[in-house]
Amino acid sequence: MALLPVDEALQRLTENVQTGPSETVSIDQAGGRTLAAPMVAHYLQSPFDASAMDGYAVRANKDGSYPTTFRVIGEAAAGKRYLGQIAEGEAIRIFTGAPVPADADSVVIQENVIRNGDMIEVSGEIIKHKHIRRAGLDFKLGEELLPAGRKLDAAALALAAASGNAKLQVTCRPRVAILATGDELVAPGQIPAEDQIISSNSSGIAELVRAQDATAIDLGIVPDQTDLIIAAIKQAMNDNVDVLVTLGGASVGDHDLVHKALTACGMKLDFWKIAMRPGKPLMHGSLTAANGRIIHVLGLPGNPVSSMVCGHLFLVPLIAKLTGRTYRADIRKATLSTHMPENDHRRDYVRAEYILDDQGDLIVHPLPVQDSSMLGMLARANALIIREANAPAIDAGASCKILVLR
Numbered sequence: 001m002a003l004l005p006v007d008e009a010l011q012r013l014t015e016n017v018q019t020g021p022s023e024t025v026s027i028d029q030a031g032g033r034t035l036a037a038p039m040v041a042h043y044l045q046s047p048f049d050a051s052a053m054d055g056y057a058v059r060a061n062k063d064g065s066y067p068t069t070f071r072v073i074g075e076a077a078a079g080k081r082y083l084g085q086i087a088e089g090e091a092i093r094i095f096t097g098a099p100v101p102a103d104a105d106s107v108v109i110q111e112n113v114i115r116n117g118d119m120i121e122v123s124g125e126i127i128k129h130k131h132i133r134r135a136g137l138d139f140k141l142g143e144e145l146l147p148a149g150r151k152l153d154a155a156a157l158a159l160a161a162a163s164g165n166a167k168l169q170v171t172c173r174p175r176v177a178i179l180a181t182g183d184e185l186v187a188p189g190q191i192p193a194e195d196q197i198i199s200s201n202s203s204g205i206a207e208l209v210r211a212q213d214a215t216a217i218d219l220g221i222v223p224d225q226t227d228l229i230i231a232a233i234k235q236a237m238n239d240n241v242d243v244l245v246t247l248g249g250a251s252v253g254d255h256d257l258v259h260k261a262l263t264a265c266g267m268k269l270d271f272w273k274i275a276m277r278p279g280k281p282l283m284h285g286s287l288t289a290a291n292g293r294i295i296h297v298l299g300l301p302g303n304p305v306s307s308m309v310c311g312h313l314f315l316v317p318l319i320a321k322l323t324g325r326t327y328r329a330d331i332r333k334a335t336l337s338t339h340m341p342e343n344d345h346r347r348d349y350v351r352a353e354y355i356l357d358d359q360g361d362l363i364v365h366p367l368p369v370q371d372s373s374m375l376g377m378l379a380r381a382n383a384l385i386i387r388e389a390n391a392p393a394i395d396a397g398a399s400c401k402i403l404v405l406r
């Protein structure tokens with residue numbers, strides 16, 4: 001069977017994914033979450049005409065001209081407005097953030113003023129409206145400030161606070177169950193017996209999940225026995241998960257039982273095996289839980305680098321879609337610093353390191369060994385060079401596409 005191209009696989013994986021339900025959380029719990037509805041201003045900002053500087057609020061004469069000397073008759077500070085009136089030739093001392101009195105039409109900074117008792121002399125031209133932030137300059141009451149789907153980062157949370165959004169409607173964190181399979185695996189912290197290795201994929205994939213602000217549920221390790229894999233899948237199906245990620249057992253060996261177990265649990269297979277390296281045995285399908293809930297199934301290959309690269313390419317966009325975020329992979333152009341040979345029929349994601357040169361351009365080179373078992377190389381890589389299927393050889397100095405990992 002021909003291998004499915006990566007882009008088609010990604011499209012099929014994400015096209016029918018519905019954004020999950022939402023909940024209301026307090027602002028101190030909202031960091032990293034995704035807005036489920038547009039965020040609207042409950043206040044205007046600034047709420048009043050405010051001084052942008054420390055100095056003196058002055059008013060023009062009826063003819064529009066400004067005198068050069070004023071009598072200082074009061075003070076306005078942030079949080080305490082001046083309540084009196086200001087006549088021609090009068091000014092008030094004003095500080096940054098203070099409400100500008102209605103009678104005043106300009107603020108003169110104190111550096112341009114010589115004060116003598118309650119008199120000030122202004123040097124330089126006074127310009128109307130100077131240093132006054134108009135009410136509603138930042139945002140108006142009822143204005144839509146952020147769209148649904150926006151991730152609540154630091155700037156978004158500051159805006160939420162300023163606009164009176166102390167509670168925010170966000171999408172619920174998708175629940176992602178992670179099931180490792182393999183007789184050879186022991187959990188981190190355990191001592192592997194002869195012929196055993198430590199399961200690394202669960203830890204790596206769980207962190208990818210958490211970094212997307214989803215909940216990772218570790219279903220542990222099950223041996224290569226169909227009945228035990230089925231039992232673990234059923235546990236996930238009863239645990240209100242949105243995604244089930246299986247690790248390993250996705251290929252064609254006698255001990256690769258994941259497809260068989262998923263089929264026994266009623267999985268509708270979408271695709272299995274894609275034109276990608278690493279990650280050829282990737283599997284995608286869906287299960288329906290007893291309560292009718294659709295569970296997206298992603299069968300990741302066992303080789304650790306294959307698992308992680310497929311996690312970046314497929315699991316991350318799937319979670320983004322479930323949380324209602326628009327996902328865009330961080331793909332950039334870079335200049336290759338070495339020759340690369342021609343590619344075969346699978347799109348290759350080559351572990352690579354890039355640097356920013358003095359001109360701010362990205363320069364990239366592939367890491368020396370690309371074996372999909374080598375987590376050392378993956379952790380060293382800060383990007384993946386994307387080599388299209390059947391791409392011809394390219395020389396040093398040529399432009400290439402990279403997927404930035406960090």
Ligand SMILES: Nc1nc2c(c(=O)[nH]1)N[C@H]1C(S)=C(S)[C@@H](COP(=O)(O)OP(=O)(O)OC[C@H]3O[C@@H](n4cnc5c(N)ncnc54)[C@H](O)[C@@H]3O)O[C@H]1N2
Pocket residue numbers: 180181182184185197198199200201202247248249250251252253256278279280281300301302303304306372
């Ligand atoms: N005859 C063929 N053999 C293989 C093919 C193929 O097309 N024909 N594909 C190869 C490719 S590509 C990959 S990738 C692997 C993936 O195989 P599986 O998904 O079935 O994975 P396993 O066989 O279970 O394990 C492969 C490898 O990874 C280690 N592993 C598994 N799980 C974990 C884990 N949680 N943490 C760390 N390491 C794990 C496992 O011990 C094996 O070494 O198949 C090739 N074979």
Ligand code: MOO
Pocket residue numbers: 276277278279280281301303306372
């Ligand atoms: O595609 Mo496998 O993932 O080459 O190791």
